Amino acid sequence: MKNKDVKRSDVEKKLIGRREKVSFPELGIEEIEAKIDTGAYTSAIHCSDIHEEVQPDGTKVIALDLLDPSHPQYNHKKLKFSEYDFREIKNSFGDVQERYVITTKIQVFDEVIEAEFSLSDRSDMKYPVLIGRKLLKGRFVVDVSRKNVAFKSRNKQQKKI
Template structure:
């Protein structure tokens, strides 16, 4: 690849670190720590009490608690989603698991993007949110030597 083409591609994509503080505007979660994981295809968000219910009108919904009571940003709100999928997702240890997947908005830098997130119990994981390749592709370059790049960018923007 020509040098000028490489430079152009890098300019179009934002650099992020191995860890970032992200927000979920539709879920009322601000600045939650996320692990950027280029080894994972699908992004994931920590939820508890994940179950499917049928409403009186016959509509199926997925119900959940975002995070869990032990997490500092737990807001005690039960969430419902009418639009969701049930997919086979490979876990971090390579096991296939059926997981519910929702679409929601996520904020990086000053951009709000829509992404797919599998719902899983990540209580045994260090980070409640995992950002996978599908969300990163074509938008970001990951610099594993850095962290919280988006937050530092936002702080600089506020000072201007």
């Protein structure tokens, strides 16, 4: 293939592994392990005690605990979101579930990306965060033989400074 035939978007994609350490700057979570799942469309994050509340001014919010008390990065903060959606999402078994979906920022490498995450109880899963195709598309290429590529790259860059 000649250089002029290579799409600009193909050149800019970063290589990531099957697992990556990511951060959520708006949620106060640093370097949490995420599973990269090209079979999943929507990304997901583990939450517990997810429920809707009505504020004194009448607005609805969803309240939740990010992660759960058994997770080492659980920070005991009750989070509330006034902007959210409620959608049907297929789980890993192909069953449709209704889940809340929020938009928040995730950091992979030094790139901060605004992305949608469905909120679900992932306590039975090995990884509290799942990164799906919608977030990956146009940004990353997955090498399933590698892991923590972004995390290792960030550490190398920080040591150079």
